[in-house]
Amino acid sequence: MEIIKSKKEYDVIVVGSGAGGGMATKILSDAGINVALVESGPYFDPANPDQQTQLKWPWESPRRGAGTNRAFGDFHMSYGDWSLDGEPYSSVEGTDFKWWRSRMLGGRTNHWGRISLRFGPRDFKSKDFDGLGENWPISYDDIKPYYDKLDKLVGVYGTKENMFNEPDGFFLPPPKPRLHELFYIKGARKSNVKVMPSRLSVLTKRINNERGICFYCGQCDRSCSVYGDFSSSSCLVIPSLKGGMVDLYVNSMVNEVITDKNGRATGVSFINKENGKDYKIKGKIVVLAASACATARILLNSKSNAHPNGLGNSSNLIGKYLHDSTGAGRGVFIPELINRKIYNEDGVGGMHVYSPWWLDNRKLDFPRGYHIEVGGGMTLPQYGIGWNPNDFNKFFGLRTGGYGDSLREDVKKYYGSTVYLSGRGEAIPLKENYCEIDPESKDKYGVPVLRFRYKWSDYEYKQAKHMHDTFEEIAYNMGGIPLGSKPTKEDNYGISVPGEIIHEVGTTRMGNDPKTSVVNKYERLHDVDNVYVVDAAPFVSQADKNPTWTIMALSWRTSEHIINELKRQNV
Amino acid sequence: MMKRRDSIKTMILGSIGASMSLKSCITSEDKIVLDQVWKYSYGRTQDELKWDYKVLTGKFFSETELLTIEKIANIILPPNNYGSIQDAGVVELFEIIAKDFSTPAHNEYGEKVLRRGLIVFNELSNALYNKDIIECSEKEIKSIFDDIAFNDNEDDHLQEAIRLFAVYRGMVLTGYFTSEIGIKDLGYKGNTPNVWDGVPEEILKDYSVSYDQEWISRCVDQSKRNDIAEWDEDGNLLT
Numbered sequence: 001m002e003i004i005k006s007k008k009e010y011d012v013i014v015v016g017s018g019a020g021g022g023m024a025t026k027i028l029s030d031a032g033i034n035v036a037l038v039e040s041g042p043y044f045d046p047a048n049p050d051q052q053t054q055l056k057w058p059w060e061s062p063r064r065g066a067g068t069n070r071a072f073g074d075f076h077m078s079y080g081d082w083s084l085d086g087e088p089y090s091s092v093e094g095t096d097f098k099w100w101r102s103r104m105l106g107g108r109t110n111h112w113g114r115i116s117l118r119f120g121p122r123d124f125k126s127k128d129f130d131g132l133g134e135n136w137p138i139s140y141d142d143i144k145p146y147y148d149k150l151d152k153l154v155g156v157y158g159t160k161e162n163m164f165n166e167p168d169g170f171f172l173p174p175p176k177p178r179l180h181e182l183f184y185i186k187g188a189r190k191s192n193v194k195v196m197p198s199r200l201s202v203l204t205k206r207i208n209n210e211r212g213i214c215f216y217c218g219q220c221d222r223s224c225s226v227y228g229d230f231s232s233s234s235c236l237v238i239p240s241l242k243g244g245m246v247d248l249y250v251n252s253m254v255n256e257v258i259t260d261k262n263g264r265a266t267g268v269s270f271i272n273k274e275n276g277k278d279y280k281i282k283g284k285i286v287v288l289a290a291s292a293c294a295t296a297r298i299l300l301n302s303k304s305n306a307h308p309n310g311l312g313n314s315s316n317l318i319g320k321y322l323h324d325s326t327g328a329g330r331g332v333f334i335p336e337l338i339n340r341k342i343y344n345e346d347g348v349g350g351m352h353v354y355s356p357w358w359l360d361n362r363k364l365d366f367p368r369g370y371h372i373e374v375g376g377g378m379t380l381p382q383y384g385i386g387w388n389p390n391d392f393n394k395f396f397g398l399r400t401g402g403y404g405d406s407l408r409e410d411v412k413k414y415y416g417s418t419v420y421l422s423g424r425g426e427a428i429p430l431k432e433n434y435c436e437i438d439p440e441s442k443d444k445y446g447v448p449v450l451r452f453r454y455k456w457s458d459y460e461y462k463q464a465k466h467m468h469d470t471f472e473e474i475a476y477n478m479g480g481i482p483l484g485s486k487p488t489k490e491d492n493y494g495i496s497v498p499g500e501i502i503h504e505v506g507t508t509r510m511g512n513d514p515k516t517s518v519v520n521k522y523e524r525l526h527d528v529d530n531v532y533v534v535d536a537a538p539f540v541s542q543a544d545k546n547p548t549w550t551i552m553a554l555s556w557r558t559s560e561h562i563i564n565e566l567k568r569q570n571v
Numbered sequence: 572m573m574k575r576r577d578s579i580k581t582m583i584l585g586s587i588g589a590s591m592s593l594k595s596c597i598t599s600e601d602k603i604v605l606d607q608v609w610k611y612s613y614g615r616t617q618d619e620l621k622w623d624y625k626v627l628t629g630k631f632f633s634e635t636e637l638l639t640i641e642k643i644a645n646i647i648l649p650p651n652n653y654g655s656i657q658d659a660g661v662v663e664l665f666e667i668i669a670k671d672f673s674t675p676a677h678n679e680y681g682e683k684v685l686r687r688g689l690i691v692f693n694e695l696s697n698a699l700y701n702k703d704i705i706e707c708s709e710k711e712i713k714s715i716f717d718d719i720a721f722n723d724n725e726d727d728h729l730q731e732a733i734r735l736f737a738v739y740r741g742m743v744l745t746g747y748f749t750s751e752i753g754i755k756d757l758g759y760k761g762n763t764p765n766v767w768d769g770v771p772e773e774i775l776k777d778y779s780v781s782y783d784q785e786w787i788s789r790c791v792d793q794s795k796r797n798d799i800a801e802w803d804e805d806g807n808l809l810t
Contacts, residue, residue, distance in 0.1 A: 042616070053614040055762060058749035059660065060613045062627060062667045065749070068674070069619050079616055152802070159789050160806065170806045173791035176769035182780040197789070204791045205810075206799050213796055215764035336778065343771055346761035380762050381754055386744030388737075401721040403647045403713075403740060411748060412757060 003278045010036040013283035018107025020534035020555040021289030022232030027559035029245035040253045041103030046223035054222045066383040077223040078111040079104040086444030097452035098499035106233025110223040114200040116156040117545035120165030130367040136540045137521040146553035155207040158199035180376040187478025194358035201230035202348045220349025255447045263306025292537040296507035312525035319435045325503040326425040327496035328464045330471040331483035337417040366462035370425030378416035423467035426544040454498040464493035505539035522561040631669040647743045659750035688735040
């Protein structure tokens with residue numbers, strides 16, 4: 001097989017351009033360090049009219065936006081979802097895991113909900129509180145300065161709330177609540193559930209002259225063409241390319257970290273997806289940010305004499321402790337919201353209000369918390385609207401179904417009358433939940449693929465049950481009717497399939513002891529002193545917070561560490 | 572980066588044979604396809620363009636089937652001042668979805684659901700009137716729909732027809748309300764740059780909810796949205 005080698009040696013090779021890789025690329029290249037950024041997908045810029053989906057109307061798609069090619073619909077900005085042609089994965093019998101892959105510059109940060117929550121002091125030391133899982137080797141104080149810098153660099157709206165485990169930051173002002181969110185506030189307060197402005201990385205106010213300000217189209221999931229929301233490509237990578245220190249390789253699938261006979265990394269090999277050829281590039285340091293499971297896969301596939309069971313895997317823990325957020329949700333019909341007067345309430349691309357975890361687990365039968373997200377409103381119609389035009393007639397003792405002009409009135413009558421409540425909770429990381437190399441299967445490039453084994457424990461089921469009890473209480477207290485029936489034990493309390501919430505973390509967990517962890521507190525492999533991991537793989541636990549803000553704060557911290565190491569010529 | 576029109580051309584060429592020159596192999600039929608694919612400009616990747624090309628070419632329904640769908644669709648949702656089923660492109664949507672929902676996951680949706688619907692509706696009209704739907708009067712079709720359009724009919728023999736009718740109704744309404752005229756009819760006001768500054772005062776008055784002062788005093792002052800954010804060291808916004 002022909003392998004094309006480049007003679008150039010980079011200071012740092014960064015693998016993956018999402019939250020972690022984008023941040024590392026920016027911090028390192030800003031410090032004058034030579035970076036090769038290797039991304040498995042194509043170049044992406046939401047300002048490019050050939051790629052833009054923002055402000056498109058449903059009829060601009062032949063299928064009116066239906067989810068044939070993109071799981072969340074045609075306009076959703078992720079190239080790739082839970083399945084990719086020719087790149088399979090599997091689950092051990094009796095278990096199920098769904099693996100999301102966004103193959104594009106900026107990765108998943110182009111489609112995410114922009115929910116930007118700091119982990120709190122407790123989140124780093126949960127074991128001290130309930131004896132479960134493991135503590136992080138770092139504390140909130142170690143990471144706080146990076147969260148602070150991140151808030152100012154990237155921008156996040158929110159409010160100071162002085163809650164112990166929901167640390168405040170440098171916030172932009174939040175948008176005012178929408179009508180259905182006022183109903184939620186009323187219902188949540190009546191149910192004694194804390195409710196406050198959400199914290200989203202959307203620019204409600206200018207932070208610099210390079211990025212635009214939110215113009216309230218409600219479409220952050222399409223990635224903003226004026227960079228009014230945060231995505232790694234728009235806000236970190238594309239600006240970094242202008243500095244002249246970054247070589248960007250797109251459509252380049254890294255399959256292995258190359259090591260010398262002593263086991264130190266010397267570069268990476270990748271497959272150019274356009275011509276199918278193999279390439280090798282050299283670097284003094286390799287920074288992996290391919291996403292938790294893809295990074296684990298690369299490391300496990302990087303076998304050598306020095307690392308017979310995968311690079312950095314002397315602990316045999318790579319892939320282990322994989323965990324995703326728990327999820328459950330319920331729709332609520334609000335009879336008071338029928339026949340709405342219509343005005344533009346698109347707002348930002350996500351909720352304006354939410355509920356952080358508000359209870360004390362010592363008084364509950366499950367150990368970790370969850371937050372509640374709120375959706376609804378008179379949103380842009382898309383494929384599926386009007387499908388069951390008058391289902392809610394049943395709440396008024398009227399017939400459902402039919403045909404004719406009355407259907408038109410039914411669709412209008414019920415438009416904007418449904419609110420969606422979603423819980424996102426913390427799972428206990430277990431060694432028994434993992435990804436590993438499947439000895440039976442390879443992808444279309446000939447690279448061995450992943451097999452998953454993931455099962456929720458009773459802790460997560462009980463948490464999901466609690467979510468549903470809470471949803472019902474809030475639903476009634478906001479004057480609504482919960483839709484469908486409440487899931488029971490037989491329905492696993494309606495808990496999401498692992499991977500569905502797309503917050504998977506933990507496959508190269510961080511720790512001080514090389515026997516019980518894969519990377520140290522600076523996200524460097526215990527076994528190899530020039531390989532780092534800056535995606536969500538090093539997470540010891542993922543809190544009931546979305547991982548992005550912590551991925552980026554840690555990546556910034558690690559990047560500073562790398563800069564110092566390079567200055568001291570330690571590597 | 573390759574421009575969209577060029578990439579579509581390359582794709583069509585690729586499907587015919589890369590060795591031929593552009594001039595000699597773009598037939599008039601290809602040109603129609605090219606314009607058809609070009610009509611939809613919504614940020615596709617190369618692979619998605621190839622899929623769209625596949626979906627927008629070829630034919631699933633016969634002319635008679637399409638006319639039958641049009642007839643049914645117009646009874647499910649009759650025209651009004653905003654326009655008709657034809658104006659909303661609903662029949663084209665049936666044709667496109669039949670070809671689009673053709674992955675294994677869709678389990679032959681076009682054949683087993685959409686075409687099956689026409690077969691079952693025709694069976695009903697033949698049983699009652701000894702002719703296909705296309706030949707029935709509006710009144711005759713409505714008499715059939717009266718049996719299968721409502722969810723409370725428990726007649727065992729009609730359950731499949733009821734299920735299929737619900738799909739047709741769903742397709743018609745979703746097609747209408749995702750079209751330009753349907754969205755105008757619905758009255759949706761967004762998908763355009765604006766400045767959100769809360770629920771309009773008169774709307775708040777209509778409902779038993781209000782903004783609490785403490786909450787909105789901390790919300791964005793839209794007159795200062797263009798001032799670059801600065802904070803003191805405790806994170807208090809100064810601008």
